[in-house]
Amino acid sequence: MLSKNRYDRVLDLAVELVAMSPAEIDYGWIAELLQQVLECPTATFSEVGREGVTGLGWPRTRLPTATMTDATRRNMERHPLIRHYVRTADRRPLAITDLMSLGRWRSSATGSDIHVVTGFYDHLAVPLLSPPGTMRAFALGREEGTFTKQEREFVERLHPLLIAMDHKARLSRSPAARSRLTPREEQVLELIAEGLTRQVAARRLKISIRTLDKHLEVIYRKLGVNSHIQAVLWLNACRAGKDPESPAHPRIHGE
Numbered sequence: 001m002l003s004k005n006r007y008d009r010v011l012d013l014a015v016e017l018v019a020m021s022p023a024e025i026d027y028g029w030i031a032e033l034l035q036q037v038l039e040c041p042t043a044t045f046s047e048v049g050r051e052g053v054t055g056l057g058w059p060r061t062r063l064p065t066a067t068m069t070d071a072t073r074r075n076m077e078r079h080p081l082i083r084h085y086v087r088t089a090d091r092r093p094l095a096i097t098d099l100m101s102l103g104r105w106r107s108s109a110t111g112s113d114i115h116v117v118t119g120f121y122d123h124l125a126v127p128l129l130s131p132p133g134t135m136r137a138f139a140l141g142r143e144e145g146t147f148t149k150q151e152r153e154f155v156e157r158l159h160p161l162l163i164a165m166d167h168k169a170r171l172s173r174s175p176a177a178r179s180r181l182t183p184r185e186e187q188v189l190e191l192i193a194e195g196l197t198r199q200v201a202a203r204r205l206k207i208s209i210r211t212l213d214k215h216l217e218v219i220y221r222k223l224g225v226n227s228h229i230q231a232v233l234w235l236n237a238c239r240a241g242k243d244p245e246s247p248a249h250p251r252i253h254g255e
Contacts, residue, residue, distance in 0.1 A: 009037045010154050017161040021224055025169040030162070031138050034126070038151055040140045041120060044072065048082060048135040071117040075110045081125045085135040093155050095124045095147055102146065122146045126155055128166045138162070168224070180222050188215045193232045 013033050027045040035043035076082055080099045084090065096105050105111040106121055115121055120141040127137040140147075147155075181189065184205075191201040202212040216228060225231050 006037060006039070009033075010158070013037055014158060014161055017158070017165045020165060020168075021226060025165060027138075030165075034138055034140060034155075034158075038124075038140055038142075038147070038155075041143055042118060043138060043140045045138050046072065046082075046135070048076060048086060067117060071114055075114055078110045080105070080110075081123060081137075081139070082135055085125070085127055085130075085137065086133060089132060091127045091129060093124065093126045093152070093159055095152070096122055097146055119143055124152070124155065126159060126162060129163060136166075181219065185215055185219050185222075188212060189219055189231060189235055192216075192228050193235050 016033070017030075031043040031045045034040075080096060081094060084094065084099060096102070096111075102121065106115070111121060118141055120143040122142040122145070124140045124142070124147050125137045126140070127135065130136045187205060188201065191204060192198075196204065198209055198212055198216075202209045205212065216231075219231055220226060223231055223234055225234060
C-alpha cells in the first residue's frame with residue numbers, strides 16, 4: 001500500500017501534467033518527479049532513433065551522470081526493453097520481468113553490467129509514442145525487489161497523461177504551428193526576433209503598443225510559449241531546420 005505522502009505526490013504530478021503549457025514541459029524534470037514518486041534511485045528520459053541513441057537526460061541522481069550515460073549507451077542495443085519497443089508497436093509501460101524472469105536477467109551480461117554500475121536490477125519503462133524502429137521513454141530503476149502491483153497501476157494511470165503532455169509539446173513545435181499565424185502576427189514575430197523593442201516594433205508597423213501586445217498574446221497562445229524569448233527561440237529553431245518532431249532535449253541536472 002502506498003503511503004499517503006506518496007499517493008499525494010502522484011496526484012500532484014497528475015495535476016502538473018494536465019496544467020503544463022508546452023513551453024513548460026521539461027522531460028528531465030518529469031523523470032525526476034517520477035523518480036521521487038516511485039522512490040527509485042535513478043530515472044532517465046531516452047530517445048533511440050534509427051541511427052542509435054539520439055538523446056539522454058538524467059535528473060538528479062546519486063550516481064555520476066557520465067557513469068550512467070556510459071552504462072546506458074554500452075547496453076542500449078541489447079537491453080530487452082529497448083529492443084522490444086524498437087522492434088514492436090507495443091507502447092505499454094513494461095518492466096524487465098514482463099519479458100523475462102528476474103533470475104535470467106540477473107545472469108545476463110547486460111543485466112550484470114548495469115547492476116555493477118547502478119546497483120539495481122529491476123527496470124520499468126514508460127514509453128511515449130514514437131514511429132516503428134524508434135523508442136522514446138522514461139526509465140526507472142529499483143534497487144531492492146521489483147516494482148509493486150500498486151506502483152505499476154499508478155504508472156499505467158499516469159501513462160495517458162504523459163502521452164497527452166508529449167503530444168502537446170510536439171504539436172507546438174510542428175511547422176503547422178507557424179502556419180496558424182496570420183501575416184500580421186508573422187510580421188510582429190519577425191520584428192521581435194530582429195531584436196526590436198515593443199515600442200520600436202509598434203512604430204514600424206504603425207500600430208499601438210497595446211495592439212502589438214495583443215498580437216504577442218495570440219502568438220504565444222498559438223505557439224504554446226510564455227514569452228517573446230521563447231517565441232524567438234522557436235522561430236530560430238524553425239529557421240535552422242531543426243526537427244520539430246523531436247522534443248526539446250531534457251534538462252540535465254547535476255552536471
